[in-house]
Amino acid sequence: MNLMNRFRDKQKVTALLKKIEEIVKPEKDYSIMEICGTHTVAISRWGLRGLLPKNIRLISGPGCPVCVTSQGEIDIIFDLLNKHDVTIAVYGDLMRVPNSNGENLLHLRGKGKKILIINSVVELIRIADKNPEEDFVFVSIGFETTTPQTAFLIKEAEKKGIKNLSVLLFNKTMPEILNLLLADENLAINGFIAPGHVSTVTGVELYQGIIRQNRAAVITGFEPVEILEGVMEIIKQVNTNNFTVGNCYKRVVSGKKNIKAYELMYDVFESFDAVWRGIGLIRNSGLKIRVKYEDFDAMLKYNLKAYSYNERAGCKCGEVLKGYIKPMDCPLFGSFCTYENPYGPCMVSSEGTCAAYYLYGGIDG
Amino acid sequence: MDDIITLSVGGGGRGFQNFLNSLILKELGNPILNNLGDSSYITIDGEIAFTTDSFVVEPEFFPGGDIGKLTVCGTCNDLAVSGAIPMYLSLSFIISEGYSMEDLKKIVKSIKQTSEEIGIKIVCGDTKVIPRNGNPQVFINSAGIGKVIKRLNDYKSIKVGDRVIITSDIGRHGISMMLVREGIDAVVESDCCLLYEVIKVLDYNYIHFVRDATRGGVAAVLNEIVLMGGLGFEIEESTIPIEDRVKYYCEFFGYDPLHIPNEGVAVIILDKDYADDALDLIRETKYGKKAAIVGEVVEKNRVILNTSIGGKRYVEMPLGEILPRIC
Numbered sequence: 001m002n003l004m005n006r007f008r009d010k011q012k013v014t015a016l017l018k019k020i021e022e023i024v025k026p027e028k029d030y031s032i033m034e035i036c037g038t039h040t041v042a043i044s045r046w047g048l049r050g051l052l053p054k055n056i057r058l059i060s061g062p063g064c065p066v067c068v069t070s071q072g073e074i075d076i077i078f079d080l081l082n083k084h085d086v087t088i089a090v091y092g093d094l095m096r097v098p099n100s101n102g103e104n105l106l107h108l109r110g111k112g113k114k115i116l117i118i119n120s121v122v123e124l125i126r127i128a129d130k131n132p133e134e135d136f137v138f139v140s141i142g143f144e145t146t147t148p149q150t151a152f153l154i155k156e157a158e159k160k161g162i163k164n165l166s167v168l169l170f171n172k173t174m175p176e177i178l179n180l181l182l183a184d185e186n187l188a189i190n191g192f193i194a195p196g197h198v199s200t201v202t203g204v205e206l207y208q209g210i211i212r213q214n215r216a217a218v219i220t221g222f223e224p225v226e227i228l229e230g231v232m233e234i235i236k237q238v239n240t241n242n243f244t245v246g247n248c249y250k251r252v253v254s255g256k257k258n259i260k261a262y263e264l265m266y267d268v269f270e271s272f273d274a275v276w277r278g279i280g281l282i283r284n285s286g287l288k289i290r291v292k293y294e295d296f297d298a299m300l301k302y303n304l305k306a307y308s309y310n311e312r313a314g315c316k317c318g319e320v321l322k323g324y325i326k327p328m329d330c331p332l333f334g335s336f337c338t339y340e341n342p343y344g345p346c347m348v349s350s351e352g353t354c355a356a357y358y359l360y361g362g363i364d365g
Numbered sequence: 366m367d368d369i370i371t372l373s374v375g376g377g378g379r380g381f382q383n384f385l386n387s388l389i390l391k392e393l394g395n396p397i398l399n400n401l402g403d404s405s406y407i408t409i410d411g412e413i414a415f416t417t418d419s420f421v422v423e424p425e426f427f428p429g430g431d432i433g434k435l436t437v438c439g440t441c442n443d444l445a446v447s448g449a450i451p452m453y454l455s456l457s458f459i460i461s462e463g464y465s466m467e468d469l470k471k472i473v474k475s476i477k478q479t480s481e482e483i484g485i486k487i488v489c490g491d492t493k494v495i496p497r498n499g500n501p502q503v504f505i506n507s508a509g510i511g512k513v514i515k516r517l518n519d520y521k522s523i524k525v526g527d528r529v530i531i532t533s534d535i536g537r538h539g540i541s542m543m544l545v546r547e548g549i550d551a552v553v554e555s556d557c558c559l560l561y562e563v564i565k566v567l568d569y570n571y572i573h574f575v576r577d578a579t580r581g582g583v584a585a586v587l588n589e590i591v592l593m594g595g596l597g598f599e600i601e602e603s604t605i606p607i608e609d610r611v612k613y614y615c616e617f618f619g620y621d622p623l624h625i626p627n628e629g630v631a632v633i634i635l636d637k638d639y640a641d642d643a644l645d646l647i648r649e650t651k652y653g654k655k656a657a658i659v660g661e662v663v664e665k666n667r668v669i670l671n672t673s674i675g676g677k678r679y680v681e682m683p684l685g686e687i688l689p690r691i692c
Binding site: 013 | 547616619671672673675677678681
């Protein structure tokens, strides 16, 4: 607890805010994008936006894995449950994601489909091992932070000879989406708050491209003191026009690439062209299970395929994900699209940008 | 008696008589119940409060309580927060065949102990045994009658400037159950308790509204009041009582403590001039030691939380199911 409280200390926050106010140049506009959905939630949960000077704009980026999972991929999950007698295991965030017909996994569970909410893949290995007569499918959605766990799941299942377990793999990778953002001429971003946990796997290397474009990239943690330290570092770099990858999360992120995690990931998976919700096809931005582990590929085992990647009409999530508009600038926000009844993906996951704005309010814009 | 519940207990014959005499009447008997009529006769002067609730908690035994204690507390709490003195309870068991008699005895003893603590009588009841489907389970339904002192669930009584008291630290019941269900090797005791013991010490003239913060937690109570009453709240996060370990488990699993269900926490809205005195009185009670004034009623019809670092955010109505976050 002490560890946690240190980074939530009001005096430290007040002191940091004062320093930020001192170094901010009033004539300048600072647009800072947080890439990771957990940062978006933390910023909203603590009400940080309203505490910063008006010319610092915090923009939410494409870092919620559930939000960027395409409609086609989501529909595959429902297809699997409707056509096969399997138990699927998911992380909790997926339960409310609607399929093309507006139905979600909570509805399906109510209709008697077997859906397990798990906190860790280790749990699933145990459950699958104990219930050999039942078939389990893990729906894997995530970035570099959670992808190694899925690779571990498959390797462990192979080692233990568990045959009643397979994986529906919709994992995506960060470098390609970052490059796409940076290639966008309309992107008016001075600095990025780099995702803290993704960085434990990717290291600082991932952000060199940002620096080369004369924009700041600062890795930071998810507590208010850490986020403000990150913001301050970005402002310093923007003011001096001297850009390096900053690391304000040294208690967790070493800066080095996690070779072991990468070896594990790419032993089991290989790059694959993936469709991102609201953005479209990005080459090599997704992962698929390598042939040598194809027994664990639920797409093959159950002969599944995506029928259509069409998104629901009117949804502006793509523009929100790229930081062009704020959630409340979307005409559907708060009326046709609410957290209780989400229309678009950014409203679905609790770490989605629209959900964070909806739940924690536009008090501070 | 058999060591498990069989269909013969629900059959109304000798098996049932045996069950009734050697367990139910032995532990819970009183002159009204012992009569064993198809109905019981009771007399109360003045207005009564009448409530019902069903208890299906799984597992039925958890740190700090069990389904029996929860039944009495839950039903009595609904009466207490409505401004009534809890007086009579009904008790209906639905049990699957094969359920352990020893466990059922423990549950009945716990009902006895909790009802004696508050001085409520169980005056009617029923037992049904259903065919087993998977693990044997026990469900309890209870209705409660109380004598009204003052109606405490009238939204219109709430005024701008009223203070908000939370009567104990939040989140313990939900986190306790979650740790048991997830098989995590740590114990947090449920806060399951009789709220009447906390509320009865107050001068009801100054209380405007009370509700227990069960499903959906404190966030649900405050948002319900906003929805129904039209006014809002400004809450200071740093004043909300919560144990460090509960806060820690919430962080670990990605839950908002304001959304976690409680079984021993009431939200009391009362006259601002009486708030400090009320707080002192509540803190002297057995279940109110950690009570705190956490905020006040405001004009704007939202629940605004002043975060512990000085920011502001809205607190929204939680959804039906609390889902852990990915990362």
